[in-house]
Amino acid sequence: MGYSVAIVGATGNVGREMLEILAERNFPADEVHAIASRRSLGTEVSFGDRILKCKDLEQFDFSKVDFCLMSAGGELSREWSPRIAAKGCLVIDNSSAWRYDADVPLIVPEVNADAVAGFTKRNIIANPNCSTAQLVVALKPLHDAAGIRRVVVSTYQSVSGAGKEAMDELWTQTKGIFVTDAPEPEKFTRQIAFNVIPHIDVFMEDGSTKEEWKMMAETKKILDPKIRLTATCVRVPVFVGHSEAVNIEFEKPMTAEQARDILREAPGVLVVDKPEEDQYITPIECVGDYATYVSRIREDATIENGLNLWCVSDNLRKGAALNTVQIAETVINRGLLQKKAA
Incomplete structure (x- = not known):
C-alpha cells in the first residue's frame, strides 16, 4: 500500500511541476489529490497519464492524507499549514512562511538530510528559496573539503520564480515591442523584456532586498551559521532557470581541479566545465533537468584561497517542486512517517 498525497496550489507553476515530478519519479502514492481554491474547483491538471480534477481546499479532509505538498504562497500557508499538520498530515511547504521558524527544519536533502527528523515539533518541513537551494547543493561538498568562510553571489533569476503572471508579462512585453507598444509593467517594477531588474522582493532598511537576505539567512540555517554571505539578486528576461555567479573564500587552499573532482562526485551536481571547448551550461539547457549544473570553475587570485564558479538550475524543479x-x-526512506490506513 502506498501513501496518500495532496498538492495544495495544484494549478500554479510549481504545483503542476510537483505533479509531474511525482509521476516521473514513481513516488509511492496510491492516492494523489489536486487541491486549489474554490474558484479553481473542477479545474483539470495532469498527473502522469491521468487527469485530476481540483478539489476545494476548505472542504478537503486532510486527516486521511500522509503528505501535503504546499505551494500556495506564504499567507495561505501561515493560515493552513498548522491546521493541516494538526490533522496528522505532514506538510512540506514551498513558501517562506516557515523557513525561519526554529522548530521547522529547512531541508535540501543533498545537504542536511539528517535535520529532517525535526519535523515532529510542528509536523511541518520548509523548502528553501529557489536561489538558495541550488547554491547550497554546490557549496556543501566544497565546504566539507576546505571550509567556506565567505560567499559573494550575484544571481540572474528567471521570471518563473515570480509566478505565471510574471511569465505572461515577459511574453506580452516582448511581443508588444515587436508588434505594437509594450504594455506597462504590472508584476515587476520596471519593464522586464530586454532588461534586467536589480530588485527581487521588498527593500530592507540596510538597502538589501528580502531575496538577498533570504539567501544569507537560509544558507546559514541549512549549511553552516558561520558562513558569511552577501548577495545581489537580479531578475532577468529568462522564462525558466536561475543562474548564479559565485565567489568563494575558503579556510584551506582549494584548486580549481580539486573543486572539479569534488563536485563531480557530489550528489545532485553535474560539472560541465571545458571553457576551451565552449562547454558550460546556460539556463535554457537546464530546463526540465534535476541537476544543479556547475561550470567555469576557476581560481580567484585576488583573495587567499579563492574560487569562482557558475551555477545553473531549473528553479521550478530543484528550486521548488523537485526539492x-x-x-x-x-x-519515507528513513522510516519517519507511519502510513495511514486506507
Missing part, C-alpha cells in the same frame, strides 16, 4: 518531492522521499 519538495525529495524531502518527502527522504522522510
Whole structure:
C-alpha cells in the first residue's frame, strides 16, 4: 500500500511541476489529490497519464492524507499549514512562511538530510528559496573539503520564480515591442523584456532586498551559521532557470581541479566545465533537468584561497517542486512517517 498525497496550489507553476515530478519519479502514492481554491474547483491538471480534477481546499479532509505538498504562497500557508499538520498530515511547504521558524527544519536533502527528523515539533518541513537551494547543493561538498568562510553571489533569476503572471508579462512585453507598444509593467517594477531588474522582493532598511537576505539567512540555517554571505539578486528576461555567479573564500587552499573532482562526485551536481571547448551550461539547457549544473570553475587570485564558479538550475524543479518531492522521499526512506490506513 502506498501513501496518500495532496498538492495544495495544484494549478500554479510549481504545483503542476510537483505533479509531474511525482509521476516521473514513481513516488509511492496510491492516492494523489489536486487541491486549489474554490474558484479553481473542477479545474483539470495532469498527473502522469491521468487527469485530476481540483478539489476545494476548505472542504478537503486532510486527516486521511500522509503528505501535503504546499505551494500556495506564504499567507495561505501561515493560515493552513498548522491546521493541516494538526490533522496528522505532514506538510512540506514551498513558501517562506516557515523557513525561519526554529522548530521547522529547512531541508535540501543533498545537504542536511539528517535535520529532517525535526519535523515532529510542528509536523511541518520548509523548502528553501529557489536561489538558495541550488547554491547550497554546490557549496556543501566544497565546504566539507576546505571550509567556506565567505560567499559573494550575484544571481540572474528567471521570471518563473515570480509566478505565471510574471511569465505572461515577459511574453506580452516582448511581443508588444515587436508588434505594437509594450504594455506597462504590472508584476515587476520596471519593464522586464530586454532588461534586467536589480530588485527581487521588498527593500530592507540596510538597502538589501528580502531575496538577498533570504539567501544569507537560509544558507546559514541549512549549511553552516558561520558562513558569511552577501548577495545581489537580479531578475532577468529568462522564462525558466536561475543562474548564479559565485565567489568563494575558503579556510584551506582549494584548486580549481580539486573543486572539479569534488563536485563531480557530489550528489545532485553535474560539472560541465571545458571553457576551451565552449562547454558550460546556460539556463535554457537546464530546463526540465534535476541537476544543479556547475561550470567555469576557476581560481580567484585576488583573495587567499579563492574560487569562482557558475551555477545553473531549473528553479521550478530543484528550486521548488523537485526539492519538495525529495524531502518527502527522504522522510519515507528513513522510516519517519507511519502510513495511514486506507
